[in-house]
Amino acid sequence: MSELLQFHVLIPWILGMLFGIFVGATPGLTATMAVALIVPVSFYMPDPNTGLAMIIGVSFTAIFAGDIPATYLRIPGTPASAAATLDGHQLARQGRGPFALKVDLLCSCVGGLIGVGLLMTIAPQLARFALRFSNFEYFWLAILGLSMSAVVSTGNTRRGFMAAALGMLLATIGLDIISGAQRFTFGNAELMSGLGFIPVMIGLFGVSEVIRSVVAGLDNTMGKTPAGSADESNLRTAGGALWSHKGTVAKSSLTGTVIGALPGAGADIAAWAAYGLEQRTSKRGAQFGTGEVAGVIAPTSANNAAVAGAWIPALVFGIPGDAVTAIVLGALMMYEIRPGPLIFEQNPEQVSQIFNIALITQLLLLPCGYLGLRLFGWILKLPRSLVMTGVLVFSTVGAFSLRNSLFDVTVMAVFGVVGYFLEAKRMPLAPLILGLILGPMVEENFRTGLIKSEGSFLPFLTRPICLVLLALLMLAFVVPPLLRRFKPRQT
Amino acid sequence: MPDNDEQSPSADTKPSGDVWLGGGMIVLALAVFAFSRSIKSLGLGENFDPGSKAFPLGLALILAIGGAIEIWHSRGAAPSSQPGDGRIKTTLILLGGLGAYVFVLPWLGFALSTLALGTSMMVWLGNTWLRSVIATTVLIAVVYGLFVVAFKVPLPGGVLNLPF
Numbered sequence A: 001m002s003e004l005l006q007f008h009v010l011i012p013w014i015l016g017m018l019f020g021i022f023v024g025a026t027p028g029l030t031a032t033m034a035v036a037l038i039v040p041v042s043f044y045m046p047d048p049n050t051g052l053a054m055i056i057g058v059s060f061t062a063i064f065a066g067d068i069p070a071t072y073l074r075i076p077g078t079p080a081s082a083a084a085t086l087d088g089h090q091l092a093r094q095g096r097g098p099f100a101l102k103v104d105l106l107c108s109c110v111g112g113l114i115g116v117g118l119l120m121t122i123a124p125q126l127a128r129f130a131l132r133f134s135n136f137e138y139f140w141l142a143i144l145g146l147s148m149s150a151v152v153s154t155g156n157t158r159r160g161f162m163a164a165a166l167g168m169l170l171a172t173i174g175l176d177i178i179s180g181a182q183r184f185t186f187g188n189a190e191l192m193s194g195l196g197f198i199p200v201m202i203g204l205f206g207v208s209e210v211i212r213s214v215v216a217g218l219d220n221t222m223g224k225t226p227a228g229s230a231d232e233s234n235l236r237t238a239g240g241a242l243w244s245h246k247g248t249v250a251k252s253s254l255t256g257t258v259i260g261a262l263p264g265a266g267a268d269i270a271a272w273a274a275y276g277l278e279q280r281t282s283k284r285g286a287q288f289g290t291g292e293v294a295g296v297i298a299p300t301s302a303n304n305a306a307v308a309g310a311w312i313p314a315l316v317f318g319i320p321g322d323a324v325t326a327i328v329l330g331a332l333m334m335y336e337i338r339p340g341p342l343i344f345e346q347n348p349e350q351v352s353q354i355f356n357i358a359l360i361t362q363l364l365l366l367p368c369g370y371l372g373l374r375l376f377g378w379i380l381k382l383p384r385s386l387v388m389t390g391v392l393v394f395s396t397v398g399a400f401s402l403r404n405s406l407f408d409v410t411v412m413a414v415f416g417v418v419g420y421f422l423e424a425k426r427m428p429l430a431p432l433i434l435g436l437i438l439g440p441m442v443e444e445n446f447r448t449g450l451i452k453s454e455g456s457f458l459p460f461l462t463r464p465i466c467l468v469l470l471a472l473l474m475l476a477f478v479v480p481p482l483l484r485r486f487k488p489r490q491t
Numbered sequence B: 001m002p003d004n005d006e007q008s009p010s011a012d013t014k015p016s017g018d019v020w021l022g023g024g025m026i027v028l029a030l031a032v033f034a035f036s037r038s039i040k041s042l043g044l045g046e047n048f049d050p051g052s053k054a055f056p057l058g059l060a061l062i063l064a065i066g067g068a069i070e071i072w073h074s075r076g077a078a079p080s081s082q083p084g085d086g087r088i089k090t091t092l093i094l095l096g097g098l099g100a101y102v103f104v105l106p107w108l109g110f111a112l113s114t115l116a117l118g119t120s121m122m123v124w125l126g127n128t129w130l131r132s133v134i135a136t137t138v139l140i141a142v143v144y145g146l147f148v149v150a151f152k153v154p155l156p157g158g159v160l161n162l163p164f
Helices: A007-025 A031-042 A048-065 A067-073 A079-085 A087-093 A097-130 A135-152 A157-171 A197-216 A235-244 A246-261 A267-281 A293-317 A323-334 A341-346 A348-381 A384-401 A406-424 A430-452 A458-462 A464-476 A479-484 B019-036 B054-073 B085-124 B129-150
Strands: none
Touching: A007 A031, A007 A048, A007 A067, A007 A348, A031 A048, A031 A197, A031 A323, A031 A384, A048 A067, A048 A097, A048 A293, A048 A323, A048 A348, A067 A079, A067 A087, A067 A097, A067 A348, A079 A087, A079 A267, A079 A293, A087 A097, A087 A293, A097 A235, A097 A246, A097 A293, A097 A341, A097 A348, A135 A157, A135 A293, A135 A430, A135 A458, A135 A464, A157 A430, A157 B019, A157 B054, A197 A323, A197 A384, A197 A406, A197 A430, A197 B085, A235 A246, A235 A293, A246 A267, A246 A293, A267 A293, A293 A323, A293 A341, A293 A348, A323 A430, A341 A348, A384 A406, A384 B085, A384 B129, A406 B085, A430 A458, A430 B054, A458 A464, B019 B054, B085 B129
16 A cells, blocks of 8 residues: 555556546536546556556545536536535535535545445455456446346336447457457447547547537536535534434435446446435434435445445446446557456456555545535636646546547547537446446357357356346346435426 | 527427437447447457456447337337428538538648638628638637647648648
């Protein structure tokens, strides 16, 4: 851990987290975009751990920062912050916005710490169990992840499945990993190694957002600066509120971690589920939506815990829990870190560094988040046209810089347009990304499994773990609609 | 200046089929079927490997079926609101600008093409020329400091062979 606490690591780490605060707190920019934009920068860090710290730091801080405009403006900075618009915004209207956000900050830290604690406890045990998995099980696991992401996606399930299939189809571009045959390369040497994952991500989440904002009609101001209030709360008063709701924090963090660990179910679903659970079990459930502190604590503890939870399937099986983790997973692969059960045996130092980074990030979130609260008024004063132009410029440089390739800039622009049109047609992008990441895993394990079984499909359907995964796959179609029932109707 | 004559696509509407989306998926699937013929594959059955064509074809089939269902579900549904003329114009100008930027990037280099795109975008979005030029120049300077100076990334210099 001491090597992480060096100036040359901490400074880019904190700067990365401040970038996460800026993007997360800017209405319209998402945590996914923050991570996609920081990845190219992280590759130029002299030490891989510094790069990893920046990426992991951004993923946690952007989720918290999304709660800031959700509270003050009732505009969630990220989808995971939507549940925070309910009671947080009501508190802000009562002049207690700073108090709500300080509670939120502490909850994000504690929720994140609980989530990381569970990740550190569960992941190694699960990895030992996962060593029993072969191609047959990995095939079903990847299918489970894809199906979950399609089933829980916003929009509708049919389009979720189409998006997943589209992502898998895009993943087939390049050299076939088994036969070496060229697929859809059209004689272009740059397509031999497939579509660059990061340029695709930057296009889908950065450029498409710029197009969407401009076409929808850009309001050049991002919102009214929150008015000053008589709220004289400090972290101690917020800590007192947190202590009196310690059961809610624990319950919501646990809910967040478990839901975050389900492939495809991200921090947004975790936050709504925790809010709904707390509303139904609290004695003051009827007061929820009117500025109840527990209504702030539950979703904000859960959303950061879910980010940690999403790391469990990502590290153990290489199956990302959500879009943010999918990008982080893609970045890990570019660092030549191959997630999966073997990493726990072959490279335990790397795993413990990832755990340490996630742990320290929660502690750094406190000062970085506090600074974000102070700077939010300044962020709102920035002209939106400047922010969008900046996103476009950084997207271009980010896409180019990974391989010094103008072809990647073209890929980014094309996927910016594709992402814009798909979102305009309410096609969810998260299953597309998971398809892109998991497509090769599905194909390789399916084909290798068939070669091993000499063409028989029976092992896919009769091995005990395969049967369990098949049962989970069926549950995947039943549980998400139940989880949605926890989502209260917005007024 | 972009206008705002249509509700945001993210507005909550009841899910229904979309002819354009369904049609697009079917066209994509047909393209995959056509281009798959050029894949040199071991073929079905050899070494028990379904071959390199199997997955793309299977996925194209899923997309085609999904597209057909989309079109089926669009029957009888209220037609989706059409974007106004102003909005189509905005989209085309923006996409044209983005395409032009990508096209001229290798010739003009990063600095000049970004200055042109950034300034015109900011002016188009309602800022003054001076403010737009200054803001874009500052952005380019930040990129130069971070990527060219600190990370040693050789950004495209163009035919004028600018430093970036």
